Amino acid sequence: MKQSLHSATLSNGIILVGERLPDLESVAVAFHSPAGSIHDPVGTCGLATVAGEMCLRGAGVRDSRQLVEDLESAGVQWSQGVSSTHASFSGAMVARHLPDVLPIYADILRRPLLPEDELPAARQMVLQNLAGIEDDPAHRAIAALRRIHCPAPWGMPTEGISADVESISIDDVRGFVGHHLQPGGMIVSVAGRIDWDDFVRRVDDLLGDWPAVSSAAVGVGPRGPFIHHVPHDSQQTHIALAWSVPPYRDDASHEATAALAILGGGPSSRFFTEIRERRGLCYSVSAGYQTSRDFANAVCYSGTSAERAQETLDVMLAEIGRLPGTISPDELGRVKARAKSGLTMQQESSAARAGAIARQWYHLGRLRTLAQELERYDRLDVAGVEGWLADQPPRDLTVVSLGRDPLEVRCAIPA
Amino acid sequence: MKQSLHSATLSNGIILVGERLPDLESVAVAFHSPAGSIHDPVGTCGLATVAGEMCLRGAGVRDSRQLVEDLESAGVQWSQGVSSTHASFSGAMVARHLPDVLPIYADILRRPLLPEDELPAARQMVLQNLAGIEDDPAHRAIAALRRIHCPAPWGMPTEGISADVESISIDDVRGFVGHHLQPGGMIVSVAGRIDWDDFVRRVDDLLGDWPAVSSAAVGVGPRGPFIHHVPHDSQQTHIALAWSVPPYRDDASHEATAALAILGGGPSSRFFTEIRERRGLCYSVSAGYQTSRDFANAVCYSGTSAERAQETLDVMLAEIGRLPGTISPDELGRVKARAKSGLTMQQESSAARAGAIARQWYHLGRLRTLAQELERYDRLDVAGVEGWLADQPPRDLTVVSLGRDPLEVRCAIPA
Incomplete structure (x- = not known):
């Protein structure tokens, strides 16, 4: 095409x-x-x-x-x-x-x-x-x-x-x-x-004749604590985790998004299989990638019952910690197949394409063709994803819980 | 095409x-x-x-x-x-x-x-x-x-x-x-x-070789009360209303859906303009059409603060009661323009079309072409919508509130 x-x-x-x-x-x-x-x-x-x-x-x-x-x-x-x-x-x-x-x-x-x-x-x-x-x-x-x-x-x-x-x-x-x-x-x-x-x-x-004015740069303040509990009187507990990953404009973002998709990007992801399907701990659990121009975060979420919240958090942290060194060609293959299928289908929606090219320009200052995008996925392999994970394993996690009781962060991941 | x-x-x-x-x-x-x-x-x-x-x-x-x-x-x-x-x-x-x-x-x-x-x-x-x-x-x-x-x-x-x-x-x-x-x-x-x-x-x-078995008909029981309050300890109150309208397979459903779109089907609808934009009573307010094969309902919803809930319900009921006799050609024109635009754009999504033709067959036992659908909208006029409203004005409303306090249903609409 x-x-x-x-x-x-x-x-x-x-x-x-x-x-x-x-x-x-x-x-x-x-x-x-x-x-x-x-x-x-x-x-x-x-x-x-x-x-x-x-x-x-x-x-x-x-x-x-x-x-x-x-x-x-x-x-x-x-x-x-x-x-x-x-x-x-x-x-x-x-x-x-x-x-x-x-x-x-x-x-x-x-x-x-x-x-x-x-x-x-x-x-x-x-x-x-x-x-x-x-x-x-x-x-x-x-x-x-x-x-x-x-x-x-x-x-x-x-x-x-x-x-x-x-x-x-x-x-x-x-x-x-x-x-x-x-x-x-x-x-x-x-x-x-x-x-x-x-x-x-x-x-x-x-x-075209609208005069440009110069805009001030945005100052950046300090971040908050790494662990935080929000008291909320409910039978449900909501868990949210984040750590830093490369922004979209960084080439390594490709490996990072693939690793996050394997972790919690859909129904055959590890979160879904282990936490939702096998243990029935919760209805919704996910891991995703949220990028700004200069920084990006991995963000994980689960909503579960108060009684199952601690186990849910434990398993989420265990799955995050287990990620480096265990990526299989099959699971990466599924992530690539879904992403390539999504790219092809995106070509059928004017609104999706208008959004995608605006994002590309904002992050990269240029546009990528569909052929280039597909080719990037063809090049993506287990060695690349594992190499990135070895270089930048998940660490310094921020952990938020919202519910009746605070949770214990029993974490094999360096903080 | x-x-x-x-x-x-x-x-x-x-x-x-x-x-x-x-x-x-x-x-x-x-x-x-x-x-x-x-x-x-x-x-x-x-x-x-x-x-x-x-x-x-x-x-x-x-x-x-x-x-x-x-x-x-x-x-x-x-x-x-x-x-x-x-x-x-x-x-x-x-x-x-x-x-x-x-x-x-x-x-x-x-x-x-x-x-x-x-x-x-x-x-x-x-x-x-x-x-x-x-x-x-x-x-x-x-x-x-x-x-x-x-x-x-x-x-x-x-x-x-x-x-x-x-x-x-x-x-x-x-x-x-x-x-x-x-x-x-x-x-x-x-x-x-x-x-x-x-x-x-x-x-x-x-x-093709999967043998058919006969299935039992579904018995239908009684309905519940017309007014119901669900106690819920929150600063927010949620209001939901329903009344009966013709199902999709009934020709008059076209007039009914147009009337509901004028009432609360989008940002230039009466609900939106009067309740959200002008009075700032709530963030979300809507009216929609929900159809089964043999019956259908108009369903209205608003989520608002406990203090504004009574006024929100009052204005919703007033707008519903005011509908017959007041449809303007402009507002019907906007509803038609949006619907026709939506039909045309639906042709660009395989998933949307697969859904639409399945629904048509289930409700009608046949498929309508895009040309037929557009032509139905061309025929739709104020006289038709007003005729339907005169025949079947909103009545026998079911009113549910969920929040701290019950609301009073001060209703000009026959119950």
Whole structure:
């Protein structure tokens, strides 16, 4: 299959990446602006999230309601989200609607109204989400893990902290949007039935004369303790573990993600087989890979009953400790087969491809073809994964439990 | 776009439906067997779910582990699930693997080992899931709604009841599988890069000589009360509402789903605009359509804080009561645009299409082309939706609250 990947840089620094998938009827577009929660000033944790929410409450000539209605009238499946690094505005639609929809996104980015009278409702919505999270102990356990494992501001909760959110003013929002919703570091990705040259021309017309401002670097604080218990009165206990692994842009991330997939990446993984299938200790158990540009973490999770929590943690730690030196060609073969199958099927979704090429550019500063990605998997072998594990065995684990009783970390793994 | 839809019936009654999507590299296949939880005998609620779980623990010549490993080695993204009506086994894969994968599914259906020594772990996993649901109040509110709104066995929880699951024996499982995992009523759906004639031949070879047995009809019991409060000590309150609407196979379901989409089907819906955006009462609020073959329900949900719960319920009921006589062409236009866009984009996913054609056959006994589906939306107009609402306005609502305090149902809607 011939693949048509494109990239371009506007004069103000905005990066455009695209993939033409001519067999599709749809197109997916996403605007990733570097207005993520790592820029939340101390004491206003949640500001990026409130700002992202406010950007949709009217922009250009459209008020809050008109904006949403115009996107929906064009049949756009749209979404808005804020991560630690980016505020993202995206939409998937039947391809012919793209020319009418791009100016709406340009208004959201450049001319959000940020009306003061909408702030109480926007803030209230963020607070309601936070209240809902109180009822979601799995989410709370992972958030607590992140908060102590990652140095501030990386570990702070993107969704905010209630007391901080309550204090956010319209000046905070306008200041944040003015500083961070800007061309420098912005990535616009598009995939599907597109005419690339026409797309670049349209985005350049809409965003090309938007002046870049320089942004301040983010200072990094200390990390938290390695072991932490969150008291929670429930029959269930939630366990979350993390340790550091190479970020995506590091070549060794390929070996790291394969090792984590063998550990807990699916129904034939060791966690699943040993903890869920054989011992019936829990319903959900997993290990995964979470990467930022400059660092990455292995993150493991299990939700289980209070009585089985200690055994579950013991077995998770034992399986992590047992990983180096025991990778079999069969289990690596399954991981490779699943990953390659996933890559091939990803080519069938404009939204998945728009997301993938934006991530690649952010992490690597370039795009990889499907052929290159598949070839990387062909090269991946047991010796490589074992070599990486010997070099960087899991260590310095952060362990969080959320439940009735603290757990004992009986650990063969160096801490 | 020319669409190639196919159907066939094997001599033992198994229905095959398929769609060729030659631009895709993938194929998705699903086996829907009529072994759903409505067949759980009284006192063994959860048996269908335990049986579905046991079917994957070895089949034919493969033990539990080998079965999963062989699916994963072929890069199959597989899943197994039990609903009130069906046990479904499905997988998406790169098309060339289909011939090797079909015999594995045939073994799961016809020759599950159902080993006694795996039962404790399988049962334990189902129990762990139930314990996890205790920590998920939104799920509990919807389950409580279903249980009182739908007559038994339709309202019983597919995921089971702990005391019942603990008592399930291997004889229960083997009896259930023998009675219900059978050709009569089975639908096999496939979509993607397929050769239809070859697919029919292969499935006929694998399943065609499987003798059909007759299955007993399901008796229907009484429904529960209309208003119910579940005490739950939390800052959050969860509200769930239901009333009866026409099932999918009824032509009027088209008007009903449009009316529900206007009420609470997305970010420009009335619930979203009035309750979430304008009043900031909650983070999540929705109205949706849930259909069985012979009946269907409108189901509304909101999760909010205890203090705002009464106002949230009041506004939800007011919006439901206000629906007849107030549909605007603009809001119907947006619903149509989104639905048509969704239909077009669905053509790009083999898994979505395999699911859609199986559902169509189950509900209608035939397949609709994309052109027919789009044309139905073109015909949909305000007069039709208002006509249906005038005929069948929302009434006899079932109202469930889960939280600290019971709510008052101050209702302009006839009960």
